[in-house]
Amino acid sequence: MNFDIVIVGYLAGFCTAVAQFPQAWKVIRTGETHSISLGMYVIMTLGILFWFIYGLLIPDLPMIIANGVCLIPSVYILFITIRNLNKAKNKIA
Secondary structure: OOHHHHHHHHHHHHHHHHHHHHHHHHHHHHHOOOOOHHHHHHHHHHHHHHHHOOOOOHOHHHHHHHHHHHHHHHHHHHHHHHHHHHHHHHHHO
């Protein structure tokens, strides 16, 4: 029996990409982000972006697909988190 290592890449990519969607769905439904760490999401989103670019450069389809999909909810959560922090700052000022 042959084992195709690319399957592991697709499974890993699927898990990491799908992991972002429950948090994004919660943010979409509630708009609440006060418990989300801005620093963590900035670093994570940059990491996902760099993995996506790396996948394009080598080229590796599982990495490209997984990180391309993962960027969508990550960027959305980061955007809403920053927007909510700015709204909170404007209320104080």
